[in-house]
Amino acid sequence: MNCTRRSFLQGSLATLFVGGLNLPLLAASVKKNLVIISLRGGMDGLTAVPVIGDPKIKSYRSELLLDQKLKLNSDFGFHPKLSTLHNLWKIGKASVVHATSIPYTQRSHFDGQNLMETGGLVPYREKTGWLGRGLKLANLDGSGLALTLPMPLLLRGIEQNNNFYPAHNTMPRIEIVKKLRAAYEGASEEKLLNIIDVIMNRPLTMQGGDQSLDSLSKKASKILQDPLGPRIAVFDIEGFDTHSGQGNDEGGHADKLEEIDMIIKNLYEGLGKEFDNTLILTLTEFGRTVEQNGGYGTEHGYGSAILMAGGLLKKSQVLTDWPGLNKLFEQRDLQSTIDARGVYASAMSAVLDLEFEQIKKNVFWNSDISNFSEQLFKT
């Protein structure tokens, strides 16, 4: 394949306008779910979604090349551990945005993750997350659920989000919790009262289980099915920072991709027909260097990929404005040609039934981001 930027562009344009089904607008009463999986440490887009047609990759990372690839089209494949995602691809429910990143090029995990969640341009300046602001705009108090212990920055900015991350030990007996509630009521502690009510009214689906991603994602699929329950779920996977032992078909990165695939599998199987009203989307703070380092790993880079699944996708596709491997960003990283925040805003537009322009203005401060709603999602 001749991996020039132009041919990819034409390819994607050609496929984008073919067979655009004009589905009737979904009734506003349908509950749509958005599941975010934060991939912390910097996911290597070239391992998750390898570029098939570019022989140049071999000169950069001979030890990290995949033997097996799950073919998507003539240009790209999935890593073999993304088998559920590949099955979903075959039925039109998986997509990729490639060579994309938030507009941050300094390669610090902390700053990068902060910006990935706030959607801002200066680390630590914003105190709320883009999803929290989006939910606020849609007046969806209390509809966010984090499957993590601290409330992720991503969801901050709206009241009454819930989180579920079961502790190792047991709760006090219910009579004691009720007595505590009475104490809060007697002391007019409104905020504490509010929280203890959320805790006491937790449905059975939000009890038990453990902190494994397997258990959490099974729980989440039950919770998201509740028509009155949360419509946002946020997961965290750590450990993508493979400076060494990154591996290829097996290895450090493969293990992490397997975790993404497991979450998607559990959601697909657990959500049943609600999967059609769901969108799953990954975030990461940056990609990794194209070239392998001395420890059979990679360093912090720039462009990466966004993995998506769910019935709210328009169809299966790789959306990219492929920069090629000839011209790397700062001679080392995959270039990012799509501001990932445009994809985030478009996804929120599709799930929260808000106009893209409204989100662009109120959530992303009118930043120069592109609208992918038409291309990527059922609207």
Place this chain on the structure above:
Amino acid sequence: MNNYFRKVGFGLSYKETIPEDPLKWATDQFNSLPPLSWSEKLPSVEDQREIFRQYVTEKEKIQEKFGKDAMIYEKELNKLRHQKGQNFFQAFELSIRHHNALNNGAPAFERMWHFWGNHFSLSNKDFISDWHYGPYMREAIRPSMDKTFEEMVVEVTTSWGMIHHLDNTDNIGPNSQEGRRENSDGDKRKVGLNENHGRELLELHTVSPAANYTQDDVINMAKVLTGWAKKWSKKNSWAGPLVFQPELHEMGQKNILGKSYNTKENKMTGNKQLFAVIKDLCNHKSCREFIAKKLCQHFITDEPSQEMIDPIIQAWVKSDGFLPEIHKATMKVAFEYGNKHKKFLMPEPWLIQNAKMLNFKHYWGPDRYVFKPGKIPPKRERNIQWILEDLGHPVFKPSQPNGFIDNEEEWTSPELMIRRMVYANQFQTYLKNIRRENQSTYDDEFFENIIYKNFSNPENALKTVFSANSTQNRFVMFANMPEVLKT
């Protein structure tokens, strides 16, 4: 009034008598540095850097040898971790910290020590939490508490941990001797400024964004910091000692917040330049206001009024930033406003307060820790680490350089509140760590004793605790009642 012992300390135990003059009780603790309750054989920053150096260099060998096979690589790496105590030292250091908070007789001082440790946070990078944070607290923070704020900033800014976690070793003057050589030698590696430390020194450590510094100020701050770096050598790899290296330092004039350095009039160059800049930052109005407000937020309320902040600023100006005076002024403001304002406690001080008042021991005594290379530490040794992690407050492992956020909103999500109930439900099991002769009898009189001593509104608190019957349930009620969650 009795709230005060929890407001600035950890409360009074059932054995303690109520100090006659609470304010004097608090301020006296800042007259000199109180010794640690546990001070035998504590590792120093250099001890731990050496062990970390061994870890880093041996890990590189393992990477080279086994990097191709992820399974063997992980196995070898795990062996190395235990060999160097990666799973040992954090729990050991936490144990010392809590033993000290409960036993050294200067709880207000200890609270203040913890405050500074969080203000000058080392975010969790490259195992800083495991090997380095404890010694950093003892060597960079604690001795500075008897000096000026400026001296503390110098100490912290030039500490190994701060330089390491804010990437200042990568901050190299492009026009320095080394920068010019590296950028013209034809290979791919290029060096330049890294603004990370410079930005945080302004934003988090001293003047805060209220000073309205610009991106140019940040760049100039980064230039001033060039040269302060870990010394690379083949033996040390990237775990070398901290040395000021003039060959990395960007020469020329720097302008920060309207002042110029290294000019004809102000000839501060090299390593002295940083000291001159820190002096000016610490004398900046925004710095005093920022720190005074943060102190009020920690001890009194999330939203302090200017009236509370002003006396601390005045003490600062009058004493030229002498920390004992700033600390005493804070104690005084907390005394005056404490009863009218409530502060929601972060999990660690909440845990220590409960341990103190209920007389349980949630940690393994520091005297019982012995580091044996290669040995996997037993669970009971690491318990304190899990508790803090589960409560959401692993104090040596903040995820960001701004440390743990000290306001109510941060700590009142459902799952974090569940954790407090869950662990309060466990408190009774920690009684077994106390020798029988030192245990309390948890009768009504015991609860009356601690509640009258520690609460300004004892009647309500008593009613709440006595609404449950068993000791275990009374512990849960006690620890989670509003009077204990907030001080």
